[in-house]
Amino acid sequence: MEKPARASRTVMTQIIFPLDTNHHETMFGGKVMEYMDKAAAIAAMRHARMQVVTASTDSLDFVAPIKVGEVIEVEAYVTWTHDSSMEVCVTVESENLYTSQRTTTVTAFFTFVALNDQGKPAKVPKVYPETDEEIRLFATAPERYELRMKRKRERQEAAKMLK
16 A cells, blocks of 8 residues: 655654753754654554654754754655655754744754564555656655665674674
């Protein structure tokens, strides 16, 4: 069975308090990553309707700071599937509630693997795109998948050398 990308769409909204920020009064990068991973996991579970684990995260590039008092919106959805894995696009946008200015602060692709009741990889439904953005990301996903597989092989080799 196939599912539309929109069926997995997940949006989390958070206001940023002083405890979420560093000494520059900007949000801790690790806290942003936590929210991104949670939203991506929810999107993957909505698509697969089973438990999932994070397999990889492509580079996170923080392009703008998130300031105390701003609101962030973390949006995630499944853009592509393989056998048991799902690519999830995650975008974080900050908003100044007084000026209504919205800024994309970070984007990344997460990969999740669906697991069956025995904790083994399980087949996931195919995803199909509908919007222009979804179609573009779906079309370019196989190239990102190959790059991830290459990176994984290189890291496995490096781990063997470090033993």
